[in-house]
Amino acid sequence: xxxxxxxxxxxxxxxxxxxxxxxxxxxxxxxxxxxxxxxxxxxxxxxxxxxxxxxxxxxxxxxxxxxxxxxxxxxxxxxxxxxxxxxxxxxxxxxxxxxxxxxxxxxxxxxxxxxxxxxxxxxxxxxxxxxxxxxxxxxxxxxxxxxxxxxxxxxxxxxxxxxxxxxxxxxxxxxxxxxxxxxxxxxxxxxxxxxxxxxxxxxxxxxxxxxxxxxxxxxxxxxxxxxxxxxxxxxxxxxxxxxxxxxxxxxxxxxxxxxxxxxxxxxxxxxxxxxxxxxxxxxxxxxxxxxxxxxxxxxxxxxxxxxxxxxxxxxxxxxxxxxxxxxxxxxxxxxxxxxxxxxxxxxxxxxxxxxxxxxxxxxxxxxxxxxxxxxxxxxxxxxxxxxxxxxxxxxxxxxxxxxxxxxxxxxxxxxxxxxxxxxxxxxxxxxxxxxxxxxxxxxxxxxxxxxxxx
Numbered sequence: 001x002x003x004x005x006x007x008x009x010x011x012x013x014x015x016x017x018x019x020x021x022x023x024x025x026x027x028x029x030x031x032x033x034x035x036x037x038x039x040x041x042x043x044x045x046x047x048x049x050x051x052x053x054x055x056x057x058x059x060x061x062x063x064x065x066x067x068x069x070x071x072x073x074x075x076x077x078x079x080x081x082x083x084x085x086x087x088x089x090x091x092x093x094x095x096x097x098x099x100x101x102x103x104x105x106x107x108x109x110x111x112x113x114x115x116x117x118x119x120x121x122x123x124x125x126x127x128x129x130x131x132x133x134x135x136x137x138x139x140x141x142x143x144x145x146x147x148x149x150x151x152x153x154x155x156x157x158x159x160x161x162x163x164x165x166x167x168x169x170x171x172x173x174x175x176x177x178x179x180x181x182x183x184x185x186x187x188x189x190x191x192x193x194x195x196x197x198x199x200x201x202x203x204x205x206x207x208x209x210x211x212x213x214x215x216x217x218x219x220x221x222x223x224x225x226x227x228x229x230x231x232x233x234x235x236x237x238x239x240x241x242x243x244x245x246x247x248x249x250x251x252x253x254x255x256x257x258x259x260x261x262x263x264x265x266x267x268x269x270x271x272x273x274x275x276x277x278x279x280x281x282x283x284x285x286x287x288x289x290x291x292x293x294x295x296x297x298x299x300x301x302x303x304x305x306x307x308x309x310x311x312x313x314x315x316x317x318x319x320x321x322x323x324x325x326x327x328x329x330x331x332x333x334x335x336x337x338x339x340x341x342x343x344x345x346x347x348x349x350x351x352x353x354x355x356x357x358x359x360x361x362x363x364x365x366x367x368x369x370x371x372x373x374x375x376x377x378x379x380x381x382x383x384x385x386x387x388x389x390x391x392x393x394x395x396x397x398x399x400x401x402x403x404x405x406x407x408x409x410x411x412x413x414x415x416x417x418x419x420x421x422x423x424x425x426x427x428x429x430x431x432x433x434x435x436x437x438x439x440x441x442x443x444x445x446x447x448x449x450x451x452x453x454x
Contacts, residue, residue: 053106059312060115068180071242086121090128091339097132107137116147123159146183148192153199164201171225204233210264235286
């Protein structure tokens, strides 16, 4: 019964998303959407001085064309804008250097846009980043299948890039046309995956779900093709229509038809059945090949990071402990102007919690645990820094290596820390613990998810 109720709710969400995109969006609506938070303009990113381990996200906002579904802000690729943009990002890096000093940064990710369009600029930015900070983590970049060749792969590898995320979206040529994907077909996407893996990159691909023309059979066909390549990571990307996309415009005019919500639910059920049965384990937001799981490769995602420093046009940042988010300006000209004047190019920021609210939370947890407020803060910071929630399992040895202390010592007695939460989860078999790790029972979670979608 519960599964049917949740399934109905999911179908309602899909239909509501499409209905919203039929509504004309005016400036007043957009301005209204920006109100309600504690927005400060201009906003100085409140980056703690001790920011070791923070992830750096660098946005490369250029594309050769816009895909039919893409909600992300981007500029048409123009050669004359590339050099000024690369120089501006380097200046923003220098601004953070002046603020953070000898901070060690963690993982570095280049998103977009299409970073592979200006791969030489990406490499130049990496060199400048290294000259200012010690990079303790891995470097990843998003690429377009059209851009993958021997020369680019070798250049990226020589620059120290070890992870690549590629937007394949579909292996079906007709679906690619409907999506307005340019410069490749299904066969060339397969060759691009194979080349990236041959060159030693940890490779992830995106596959869209719920698009016009898609069926359960076509989704399964895409998955079968992906699985044959043994690509490290598969991210089935749910279509969430944004009002300013080509598809939203076509939807208003009745020029595009999407699969029924019930059919989309069936697609997800097929995904959850197929991938775990073919060598892929469910991670936080994707499926990764069991080989990658054994090698303890982290997912190519920013959402598992508790602390993100965003650089570039439209880049976002997120800083603990007050859950402060900020976003750089969307204007190319304003971005370049700001960094040239020695200012952070942040357009807006908002704190979900203020310090007084945060202190209340620390105080309440401290009373529960019988420890001081600052000790609560220290423990939570260790949890965030070690990425406790970044995957479905905690490797105890790896946790101790990264944090300097054991899981039990950091959390206190796990069963006592959250007795109303952890103990029932253990009793129900949702969380399992042994001498090596603490993990979520994926079979049980998959079963619950399948029940919801069945």
